[in-house]
Amino acid sequence: MNTIKMAFGVGDLDCRRVAVIGAGNMGGGIAAQFANAGIAVDLLDRVGPDEARNAPAEQGLAQQIARQAFMGEAPVGFVRVGNTEDHLERVAEADWIVEVILEDLDLKRALYERIEPLRKPGAIVSSNTSTILRERLIEGRSAAFQDHFLISHFFNPPRRMALLELIGGDDRAAFDRAAEIGRRALGKTVIECRDTPGFIANRLGCTWLSVAVVEALRLGLTVEEADAVHMAFGVPRTGVFGLLDLIGLDVVKPIWGSLMAALLETDAINGFDLPGQGVITDLVAAGRFGRKSRAGFYRKSESGGMEALDLVTGDYRAHSGFTQKDLPGEGRDLDLLLNEDTAPGAYARAVLAQVVGYALTHAGEIAPSLKETDLGMELGYAWRAGPVALWRGLSPETQARLRAEMPEGVPFGALAAPVVQGGETDRLSRAQASGTPLAGNAAAALWDLGDDVICLDIRSKMHALGPEVFDILEEGVSRLNGAARGMIVGNHNPRVFSAGADLSQMVAWIEAAKWPAIEAFITRGQSVLAALRTANAPSVAAMRGLALGGGCELAMHCTGTVAHAETRIGLPEHLVGLVPGWGGGRRLLDRARAGVASEAELADRIALAFRAATLETPAASAREAGALGLLDPSQPVVMHEGDVFAAALAHLDGLSPGGSVHPPVTLRLEPQAVLDHLLADRKTARDDGALRQNAFEIQSRIADIFARGGGGLSDADLASFECDAFMALTKTPETLARIRHMLRSGKPLRI
Structure with missing residues (x-):
């Protein structure tokens, strides 16, 4: 069963099913990207040997899984494999048929001859050719076929490369529709090319x-x-x-x-x-x-x-x-x-x-x-x-x-022609161009987007969260409890939403043994994020790039999120010798409890939450983050990063304030049993030498938070417990060494 929603805006595109013919590296990658958007795909290739008639397409699909062309496991279920002898009639269901076979003009023309009587009215047909002109490909086809025929030149790998070159004919309808699908469903920047060798x-x-x-x-x-x-x-x-x-x-x-x-x-x-x-x-x-x-x-x-x-x-x-x-x-x-x-x-x-x-x-x-x-x-x-x-x-x-x-x-x-300006022209850009924020300092600013909507724009290095950011966030929450009807958290930086707490400040406090300052910082973060979550008006995190640690926790406390599909999200605190201090574990617990039907199901969900909180690397996409609970999978995912901010504003209009912050605790587990279950494989890894003792001790503290939460401990008591665990770890030399190494090299230290 498919468990992901269509990407934001894709349902409006009249593109419910796609057929990709040719399951090689490029064709398989194109199919995977359509599936990542939540669009059903038929992936067809030549007939395989003997009984394995679908083998070429199956192998193509397996290669794309191995190459991580899919954003997690769920999109794979959107792809149906087949072959062009037994299953070509499936193209009659497709809104877009993409041909990705050998660069042979005769082979392509022969395929189009078979496709034409099957193509439903209005369906687009395109070739991914990089060398053959459109005018030669459509020779002999009907006027209707020619009007709906394009060259759609993807770049390899289709998931990662943003460019899509499109070449169409005189009829603009098919071109414009394909360009819109390319942007909103595939995340591509589409450029129009002339029908010339090599295109642009x-x-x-x-x-x-x-x-x-x-x-x-x-x-x-x-x-x-x-x-x-x-x-x-x-x-x-x-x-x-x-x-x-x-x-x-x-x-x-x-x-x-x-x-x-x-x-x-x-x-x-x-x-x-x-x-x-x-x-x-x-x-x-x-x-x-x-x-x-x-x-x-x-x-x-x-x-x-x-x-x-x-x-x-x-x-x-x-x-x-x-x-x-x-x-x-x-x-x-x-x-x-x-x-x-x-x-x-x-x-x-x-x-x-x-x-x-x-x-x-x-x-x-x-x-x-x-x-x-x-x-x-x-x-x-x-x-x-x-x-x-x-x-x-x-x-x-x-x-x-x-x-x-x-x-x-x-x-x-030709240089005398005016330069066509690109880039963002949305409400945040216009507000920033006006000059004066509602509130601001060196680390953050609060902008008036109009229509009683405000925006928290974090501008510290790597958008790190520190006391100055909290000053502006608190001002934003105050306005949400006043006249503002909503707040966007985010900006146009494509590389980072927020990389988490300011570790440089943390090192300075630890080196000076300023333990009260650290504790005040953690409790303040807990307080301001809780206030954001319970504010009288909703908030939306507009996420692109990295959302790590405190940045992930900030998004978790917003009423909703809109994430670019390639957003990388995680709670890597354990890699610097700490536990999530601002409620990341507690929000994962809330999601684990939501709609749970049995103790066994709750135990499994808590195990998944613990896994999410102790990943060695961030989730590699918003889809994967949703499967782990780091994102709410019901929230919108956007395929083109340039559409994130506009989508966040649209999503905000449909949200109500956060209201009740926690699902009711209807099931309680025995904490020690949960702890033993969570740590069983970690103990084995430690005993086998695959997990170092210090890492095991840190992960044990995180597991303890989940065990107590599974036992029904209140959110307030859990917040106090996570703060105590955080403070205890800051006083260990191993944690200071880990943070220093991360700041110096950008990589975790193995202790």
């Missing part, structure tokens, strides 16, 4: 990689130097040669070759012939395909050290250690790098001049505007800013120097 991202991205490799060879750079220059451009740490290792050098010839053949001989990608470079052909001939073969431009030596390929000799040598910091200005000043008369400076000019020139020259051919060309590189290849944005950020003197290295005929007039 791969047209620019493949040309960039070709230019980057050929120019590195021409100018005599090492692979480390070239990759460092690209990191200065804002390219991910893989750089160019590391990215080619990741893609796989064995696919350079088919991918680049196909694109090059589809474009004019005069196109720059043909002038920078990547497949024809000797270094590429030699590596492929030697079976050195990159990461998949553990050797490419980089490899690990037998001793575990990193080695790099010498582009002159073709031999491996120890990595030189050259990084971005070895560039002029440590690679932080692009103008400085581009004006340096050094090999890296010359390389930076050569590459950027070609890539910017190519983008400007072909933008009108491949995209509606320059905005889409930049988005293609930002989302498809993870550039911090696209090539045109990089160009706009350079000084006039640097631009003039680069122009001298560009091909003739670059249409700089």
